[in-house]
Amino acid sequence: MPHDPVYLDHAATAPLRPLALTAVTEQLARGGNPSSLHRPGRAARAVVEQAREDVAAALGADPVEVVFTSGGTEADNLAVQGLYRHRRGADPRRRRILVSSVEHAAVADTVEWLAAHEGAEAVWLPVDATGRVDPETVRAELAREPEAVALLAVMWANNEVGTVQPVAELAALADGFGVPFHCDAVQALGSVPVDAHLPGLTTLAVSGHKVGGPVGAGALVAGRTAGLEPVQHGGGQERRLRSGTLDAAALAGFGVAAGEAVAEREHEAARLAALRDRLVAGVRRIVPGAVLRGPEDREHAGTRLPGNAHFTFPGCEGDSLLFLLDGAGIASSTGSACHAGVPRPSSVLLAMGLDEATARGAQRFSLGRTSTDADVDALLAVLPAVHERALRAGLSGAA
Structure with missing residues (x-):
């Protein structure tokens, strides 16, 4: 940790x-x-x-x-x-x-x-x-x-x-x-x-x-x-x-x-897009079933924010991932609301055509001015165990 x-x-x-x-x-x-x-x-x-x-x-x-x-x-x-x-x-x-x-x-x-x-x-x-x-x-x-x-x-x-x-x-x-x-x-x-x-x-x-x-x-x-x-x-x-x-x-x-x-936008955008690409590649390697949501932006054409990496993890509850990552020293976000203790899927993901179960497995990693290669390494180091525990927990309310 x-x-x-x-x-x-x-x-x-x-x-x-x-x-x-x-x-x-x-x-x-x-x-x-x-x-x-x-x-x-x-x-x-x-x-x-x-x-x-x-x-x-x-x-x-x-x-x-x-x-x-x-x-x-x-x-x-x-x-x-x-x-x-x-x-x-x-x-x-x-x-x-x-x-x-x-x-x-x-x-x-x-x-x-x-x-x-x-x-x-x-x-x-x-x-x-x-x-x-x-x-x-x-x-x-x-x-x-x-x-x-x-x-x-x-x-x-x-x-x-x-x-x-x-x-x-x-x-x-x-x-x-x-x-x-x-x-x-x-x-x-x-x-x-x-x-x-x-x-x-x-x-x-x-x-x-x-x-x-x-x-x-x-x-x-x-x-x-x-x-x-x-x-x-x-x-x-x-x-x-x-x-x-x-x-x-x-x-x-x-x-x-x-x-x-x-003033620093152009330089930082290039740096963060490269760091984001490294994070995305690492998550895909470690969790092959994880799906990147939003544009790929492979050529850094500006179709996606340079510091944004948003995934859905099939079979996992986004809140479970969040709290397990937090316990491992990683601050992330589900990007969705939780009302009265009941997990709700993101309206953004539903509008993009995802079903509720898939949308509930969301996790957003967003990079910024203080983000480094070491931050990405730390995430990738703990993600396998976190993902395995979240999978075992499954979706709350699922039969």
């Missing part, structure tokens, strides 16, 4: 970067309310605006377009609810929300809530076996009733299986039909090129702790002409779209982390 825990769950949260930690602690020591007009308040405001410039530069956006939030979930909620209410308020026919069937819960649950409480019609866009949305499917849905579409929502890259979506094509389609397009780019920032100014892209959500910033800081990039209704009300901060006192310390760390992540 490794003496130091091996962290293979960077998709959940990345370790805090040293410079981000310094930025956070320095601002915590200074204090100040960014909305105050006295000297400490102006100093805190300067920290916030520097962070806004840093995040904007990382995303190819203008600083005025960056609306700070508490994280990706709030940014997604502001975009989906805000766009829907604005669009339907302008034309009551606009009730249809076109949304991919592999979205993060921050988007999917928001759409379901709007359908249950505000008259929205959720149109779940299918995906292929790799988790990719077909632009032609989107085109057909947009063309079917363009006057009734409130918005399109498709993530940049999937948080479970790592599939990178054809965002530029989808944005162009939305632009052609005059439909707002929201994109959750939480997993994409720092891993693949992200451009907030793609023609047709209306709003873009990101989160600080996925790139080595602190938890509690995120942003929604919303162009000057994006029609959004605010989700919360108060002091009118952030263009009156997101009221509330800004956390200058967390935002300082977010800005530093975003800048570093983008």
Whole structure:
């Protein structure tokens, strides 16, 4: 068993970067309310605006377009609810929300809530076996009733299986039909090129702790002409779209982390893709029945996040694998939810065509800035025994 825990769950949260930690602690020591007009308040405001410039530069956006939030979930909620209410308020026919069937819960649950409480019609866009949305499917849905579409929502890259979506094509389609397009780019920032100014892209959500910033800081990039209704009300901060006192310390760390992540992206993507390929080859060698889910990305063409390796292990319960790996010093993830102690299959894997039993055997290994060859070696060293024990345990509830 490794003496130091091996962290293979960077998709959940990345370790805090040293410079981000310094930025956070320095601002915590200074204090100040960014909305105050006295000297400490102006100093805190300067920290916030520097962070806004840093995040904007990382995303190819203008600083005025960056609306700070508490994280990706709030940014997604502001975009989906805000766009829907604005669009339907302008034309009551606009009730249809076109949304991919592999979205993060921050988007999917928001759409379901709007359908249950505000008259929205959720149109779940299918995906292929790799988790990719077909632009032609989107085109057909947009063309079917363009006057009734409130918005399109498709993530940049999937948080479970790592599939990178054809965002530029989808944005162009939305632009052609005059439909707002929201994109959750939480997993994409720092891993693949992200451009907030793609023609047709209306709003873009990101989160600080996925790139080595602190938890509690995120942003929604919303162009000057994006029609959004605010989700919360108060002091009118952030263009009156997101009221509330800004956390200058967390935002300082977010800005530093975003800048570093983008600056090192090209080199890190190549390094992590090679490390991922080594991990994938090793798992396949040790457990021949394990199946990689999502695109192969053998030529590193960018169809899959460079640090993502997601497998299903037939006959195993994902939670069993997770806890056995954790006991062996390896931190991983199932990528699925567990409700009331009952294992549930991932909705992403079900949307990709897997049956429930197969989907329940999921395990995600996600690499990041601190990942090394030694981490992969440690996983491969313990996996045979872990897999054998998980197989013996079988699927809970199975006959």
